[in-house]
Amino acid sequence: xxxxxxxxxxxAPTIHDVAREAGVSRGTVSRVLNGGxxxxxxxxxxxxxxxxxxxYVVNRHARSLITGRSDSVGFLLTEPQERFFEDPNFNVLxxxxxxxxxxxxxxxxxxxxxTEDERRRIxxxxxxxxxxxxxxxxxxxxxxxxxxxxxxxxxxxACGKPIGLRSRVSYVAADDRDGAxxxxxxxxSLGRRRIGVVTGPLDTPGGVExxxxxxxxxxxxxxxxxxxxxxxxxxxxxxxxxxxxxxxxRTPDLDAVFVASDLMAQGVLTALExxxxxxxxxxxxxxxxxSPAALASRPELTTIRQPWDRISAEMxxxxxxxxxxxxxxxxxLPTELVKREST
Amino acid sequence: xxxxxxxxxxxAPTIHDVAREAGVSRGTVSRVLNGGxxxxxxxxxxxxxxxxxxxYVVNRHARSLITGRSDSVGFLLTEPQERFFEDPNFNVLxxxxxxxxxxxxxxxxxxxxxTEDERRRIxxxxxxxxxxxxxxxxxxxxxxxxxxxxxxxxxxxACGKPIGLRSRVSYVAADDRDGAxxxxxxxxSLGRRRIGVVTGPLDTPGGVExxxxxxxxxxxxxxxxxxxxxxxxxxxxxxxxxxxxxxxxRTPDLDAVFVASDLMAQGVLTALExxxxxxxxxxxxxxxxxSPAALASRPELTTIRQPWDRISAEMxxxxxxxxxxxxxxxxxLPTELVKREST
DNA sequence: CTGATGGTTGGGAACGTGCACACACGGCGT
DNA sequence: ACGCCGTGTGTGCACGTTCCCAACCATCAG
Numbered sequence: 221x222x223x224x225x226x227x228x229x230x231x232a233p234t235i236h237d238v239a240r241e242a243g244v245s246r247g248t249v250s251r252v253l254n255g256g257x258x259x260x261x262x263x264x265x266x267x268x269x270x271x272x273x274x275x276y277v278v279n280r281h282a283r284s285l286i287t288g289r290s291d292s293v294g295f296l297l298t299e300p301q302e303r304f305f306e307d308p309n310f311n312v313l314x315x316x317x318x319x320x321x322x323x324x325x326x327x328x329x330x331x332x333x334x335t336e337d338e339r340r341r342i343x344x345x346x347x348x349x350x351x352x353x354x355x356x357x358x359x360x361x362x363x364x365x366x367x368x369x370x371x372x373x374x375x376x377x378a379c380g381k382p383i384g385l386r387s388r389v390s391y392v393a394a395d396d397r398d399g400a401x402x403x404x405x406x407x408x409s410l411g412r413r414r415i416g417v418v419t420g421p422l423d424t425p426g427g428v429e430x431x432x433x434x435x436x437x438x439x440x441x442x443x444x445x446x447x448x449x450x451x452x453x454x455x456x457x458x459x460x461x462x463x464x465x466x467x468x469x470r471t472p473d474l475d476a477v478f479v480a481s482d483l484m485a486q487g488v489l490t491a492l493e494x495x496x497x498x499x500x501x502x503x504x505x506x507x508x509x510x511s512p513a514a515l516a517s518r519p520e521l522t523t524i525r526q527p528w529d530r531i532s533a534e535m536x537x538x539x540x541x542x543x544x545x546x547x548x549x550x551x552x553l554p555t556e557l558v559k560r561e562s563t
Numbered sequence: 564x565x566x567x568x569x570x571x572x573x574x575a576p577t578i579h580d581v582a583r584e585a586g587v588s589r590g591t592v593s594r595v596l597n598g599g600x601x602x603x604x605x606x607x608x609x610x611x612x613x614x615x616x617x618x619y620v621v622n623r624h625a626r627s628l629i630t631g632r633s634d635s636v637g638f639l640l641t642e643p644q645e646r647f648f649e650d651p652n653f654n655v656l657x658x659x660x661x662x663x664x665x666x667x668x669x670x671x672x673x674x675x676x677x678t679e680d681e682r683r684r685i686x687x688x689x690x691x692x693x694x695x696x697x698x699x700x701x702x703x704x705x706x707x708x709x710x711x712x713x714x715x716x717x718x719x720x721a722c723g724k725p726i727g728l729r730s731r732v733s734y735v736a737a738d739d740r741d742g743a744x745x746x747x748x749x750x751x752s753l754g755r756r757r758i759g760v761v762t763g764p765l766d767t768p769g770g771v772e773x774x775x776x777x778x779x780x781x782x783x784x785x786x787x788x789x790x791x792x793x794x795x796x797x798x799x800x801x802x803x804x805x806x807x808x809x810x811x812x813r814t815p816d817l818d819a820v821f822v823a824s825d826l827m828a829q830g831v832l833t834a835l836e837x838x839x840x841x842x843x844x845x846x847x848x849x850x851x852x853x854s855p856a857a858l859a860s861r862p863e864l865t866t867i868r869q870p871w872d873r874i875s876a877e878m879x880x881x882x883x884x885x886x887x888x889x890x891x892x893x894x895x896l897p898t899e900l901v902k903r904e905s906t
Numbered sequence: 907c908t909g910a911t912g913g914t915t916g917g918g919a920a921c922g923t924g925c926a927c928a929c930a931c932g933g934c935g936t
Numbered sequence: 937a938c939g940c941c942g943t944g945t946g947t948g949c950a951c952g953t954t955c956c957c958a959a960c961c962a963t964c965a966g
Contacts (some may be wrong), residue, residue, distance in 0.1 A: 232692060232921055240954045250924060258944055277691035281627040282922035285951050291625065295673070305658060311648040320671050322681060327688075328668045330638070330661050338665060345670075348620035349575060593954060601914060625952035628921050793930045846943055 233274040235426045242270035253278060291326055293539060294351040296342065298365060299332045300528050308358070308512045311530050313379065316532025317355055319449065324540065328355075339365065347372045353539045355379070361424050365393045374540040390548040392534045395543075399555035400436050401522040402507040406522070407556055408441055412476035412504055415443075419452040419464040419490060420480040425435045425470040427452070430508065453484050457519025460487025468495050473505055476563075481509040482514045485521055489562070504563040519561035527553050576617040581879045585613035596621060599803055621629040636882060637694040639685065641676045641708060651855050652871050653700070655867070656722065660698055660874025667883065669695075675878050682708065690715045696882045698722070704767055718885040720878045723766040724893070733891040740869035742898035743776025746821050746849040749865070749900055751784055755819035755847055758786075761806040761831060762795040764825040770795070771824045773851065792817065796827050803830025811838050816845055819906075825857045828864055847906040862904030870896050872892045 235253075241244045251259050252267040253479060259267075270276070284290050295317055300550055305455035318328045329351060333339040346354060353375035356366055362384035368375050370387045371395065378391040407415050417434050420427030435445055445528060448470045453459030460479060464487065467474055477492075479485035485507035497503045499519055507514055534551045579597075582589045587606050589698075595601050595610040600676045602610075613619070627633050638660055661671045672694060676682040689697060689712060694717035699709055705727035709876055712719050713730045721734040750758050763770030778788055791813045796802030803822060807830065812816055817887050822828040828850035833841060850857055853868035877894045885891065 246923080247925090247946060248944085251945090254924080258942095260944060263944080272567070277687055279691075279922050280693055281624045281629070281633065283924070284624040285622070285628055285922080285953085286924050288951085289933095292672075305651070308648070311654070314673070315648060317673050322675070322684070325675070325684075327672045327693075328840060329635075330656060330673050332661050333664070334662075341665070343669075344620055348622075350670075352625055386961090403685075526872040543741070560908080578954095579952080587954080590916060590955090591914085594915090603914065625921090626924085626953080629954045657919085667913080740949085821938070841949050 228474065232279070233276045234279070235276070237274055237353045237540070238267065238270045238276045241274055242266040247560040258304055264330075288349065290350055290352050291328055292351050292354060292428070293326060293353045293543075294329045294331045294342075294346060295355045295377065296311060296333060296357065296365075298356070298363050299411055310434040310511060311521055311528065312513075312528040313357065313532050315380070316529050316537055320533050320536035322537075326352075326540075332363070343368065346374055353377070354545045355535050355539060358382075361426075377539040377542065379531065379535060383425055389537050390542060390550065392531050392538060392551040392553065393425075394555050395552050396429035396524040396555075397433040399526075399557075400430040400478070400480075402438045402555065402557045403508070403522075403524055404434050404437040405503055406481045406559070406563065407478060407506060408437070410445075410476070410563060412475045413443055414446075414471065415478060416449040416451070416467040416471065416474045418460055418462075418477060418479045418484050419450065419466070420484075421454050422452055427480065436476055446471070451482070455481045455484060457483045457487040460484025461491045462487070464488040464491035465495075468497075476505070478502060478506050480508050482509045482511045482517075482521055482523055485523070485562075486513055486517050489517055489519075489521075500561065500563050512560050514560070515560075517562070520562045522563040523558050525556040525558050527555065574620045576620070577622070578619070579659070581613045581619045582616055584617055585609040586786040608883075609615065611703075618902050630879060631692070632692055635672055636664060636886075637672045637674045637685075637689060637697045638741050639674045639676060639697050639699050639708075640691075641682070641699070641706055652852065652869070656870040656898065659683070659872050660879055663876050663879035667879075669704040669883075671698075676708070681751050686711065689717055691734055696886045698878050698882060701725075704769075705884060710721045717883055720882045720885065722874065722878060725770055731891040733881050733885060733893065733897065733900070735874050735881060735894040736768075737874065737898050738895050739772035740776040740779070741836060742851065742869075742900075743773040743821070743823075744780045745898065745900045746851070746865075746867050747777050747780040747903070749906065750819045750847055750849060751780070751786075753819070753847055753906060756786055757792065757814065757817045758788075758819040758821060759794070759807075759810040759814065759817045760819060761803055761822045762793065763827075764797050766793055769822065776788050776822055789814070796823070798824045798827060800826045800830040803827025804834045805830070807831040807834035808838075811840075819848070821849045823851050825829075825852045825854045825860075825864055825866055828905075829856055829860050832860055832862075834865075843904065843906050849906055853901055857903070860905070865906040868899040868901050869897065 225379050231326055235246050235249050238247045248259060248263055249267050252264055258266060276509050281292060295314065301450060320454050324518060331342045333342050344354045354369060356378045361382050366376060366378055366382055367385045367387050370389055376389060378389055382389045382395045386397050386528055404415060419431045422428055438445055451463040451466050453463045477488055485505055492503055493498055499505050507523035509520040512521045514521035514523045530553050538549050570634050583896045591602060592610050595607055598846055599607060623634060638657065651691050664671050674685045676685050699711060699719055699721045704723050704725050709719060709725055709732050710728050710730050713732055719732060723736045725732045726736050751810055762774045763888055781788055783801065794809050795807040796806045820831055822831050828848055831848055835842055835846055842848050844905060850864040850866035853866045857864035857866045865886055873896050880890050881894060
């Protein structure tokens with residue numbers, strides 16, 4: 221009798237409308253919606269039919285009001301956004317998280333904390349309970365915001381191992397050390413012995429771990445560690461170029477370079493080319509990340525693939541578990557050696 | 564008297580707590596929160612003090628329930644996400660929108676409609692009123708989802724001009740035609756007369772407009788249009804390379820190429836180098852977009868900058884206006900010629 | 907002195923949902 | 937015959953906010 225589909229603004233159907241349509245009470249509809257326990261098959265079917273007919277969609281605001289949950293999570297990126305935004309892996313991570321959450325019908329709120337003001341605003345927003353949990357991607361891995369949120373009781377999962385924090389913070393990370401070991405083993409298997417390394421920043425776990433893996437494998441293989449073969453960069457292309465130049469100056473006899481990121485490896489290739497070294501004939505170059513930069517390089521980079529799709533999936537899984545009441549957890553995922561032209 | 568800051572889960576302060584603290588009624592607090600009309604300065608001050616003291620944050624769910632608004636907007640990306648996710652401009656756009664919205668204290672929900680299933684789910688979510696409006700970024704500019712949402716009464720702003728739609732859809736776009744005109748004028752000013760063009764897909768407004776600008780300027784300058792100088796690509800690097808080869812084969816005397824995207828321009832540079840043409844001495848090359856690819860190229864690309872930061876800001880402005888009840892609007896933003904090494 | 911005006915305030919109702927509770931029903935054991 | 941239990945169902949209440957209306961106060965015109 222009511223002209224539902226008529227033009228203009230029409231009131232969205234409520235759980236009450238569905239109940240009336242199905243000839244049951246609100247409570248029964250609610251039970252069908254959340255699990256369907258203690259409902260007769262007949263009622264179940266009637267409710268489902270009524271939902272289809274009315275086009276009912278649960279009002280999340282009303283639900284959130286009563287349950288206290290928001291059924292949404294925040295994706296929080298802190299501080300120097302430039303680096304992450306440049307990094308295509310960031311996109312893969314963001315997309316992976318969004319899709320993994322979508323499978324649970326949970327929307328993702330993008331939160332960028334660049335300035336101190338934004339940081340405060342977002343912290344307030346989160347601690348006010350407007351999201352059930354937070355996926356944290358922070359540039360420097362000891363971001364105090366993680367601790368702040370944890371102490372406020374907010375479920376949180378970091379991407380990459382956080383360091384220097386008192387509280388236990390869940391995280392998901394790739395096995396940096398093992399990835400580095402794989403690459404250096406690969407270089408050794410090619411007969412290389414004078415293997416240089418351009419590390420990442422040594423105040424980050426990734427930088428430290430990848431260097432540790434390098435040293436471990438060399439030591440195991442009986443190759444002495446030559447500190448002149450070790451230089452460090454900051455993951456930028458320019459620092460890779462500078463690093464390679466320093467290596468060439470100090471140890472002209474090097475026959476391979478393990479570079480802690482693909483972007484830096486591009487810089488290394490540039491420097492080697494300028495120095496007249498052929499890659500991979502004279503010098504083998506191995507990167508890290510398997511970013512699109514690895515494929516765009518000439519020659520294409522042999523590199524260590526970080527399993528970004530699995531990382532995002534695990535971050536979501538761990539976060540949802542934590543929202544469900546489980547304890548903090550750490551997940552380390554295996555990397556994979558991708559052989560291309562540069563070795 | 565209540566130990567507010569004690570450890571453990573503590574109930575978030577409500578508007579009622581603030582009212583009691585300030586010695587006024589809920590209604591007064593609410594009025595202070597939304598605009599502050601019809602409140603005495605004294606009450607205003609008392610309420611603000613109480614808010615600061617209690618650390619009160621409005622419960623958006625309760626507010627949304629009664630107002631019908633959600634105070635959030637969706638950022639919707641449809642279909643082949645690969646291209647957009649590869650495109651660094653996408654990141655700039657996403658960041659710009661997030662920040663512009665943050666200034667209004669409006670969260671951004673990221674929604675990716677890859678599969679048909681996701682599309683349906685997201686459409687339901689949106690039409691259910693869980694977001695106040697949608698910022699749409701679609702690969703092919705006639706996406707029917709725009710029309711679908713518009714007809715459901717959802718405020719929406721597209722990035723780039725939508726075509727082939729019956730309803731009026733707001734959009735914000737760069738002035739493609741004018742950008743193309745600038746570039747071709749620049750090439751003419753260098754004395755070039757045999758100017759080839761590698762267009763974008765001609766079923767998109769961008770592709771059409773940039774080609775139109777090219778032809779307009781040549782005609783104005785009295786240079787006859789030679790259709791052998793016109794080839795089309797699909798914005799990919801490979802299609803740029805193939806396009807340049809076709810041009811070189813058909814019109815070996817060309818002295819400049821206007822390429823409708825920087826990525827394609829990279830391909831053009833590769834093809835020219837292989838053919839032994841020096842850039843910019845023998846052939847000038849102009850790109851479009853001012854993507855990071857333009858800076859990464861050798862030589863660095865002269866290109867047309869799309870004002871992505873302004874585009875995102877305008878998209879948000881137009882969307883909020885539309886949510887506020889204003890009509891659909893179209894915004895065209897000026898581009899800018901960026902001179903670098905390739906011309 | 908009365909009544910109208912306009913700024914300011916308080917209290918009730920409503921938004922749509924989930925949850926606790928009460929209750930109906932049939933089968934079973936005492 | 938009675939009470940119990942487990943399953944299935946309906947109803948009242950609460951969540952925190954905004955909106956509406958009535959009431960209040962001071963001012964001022966009549």
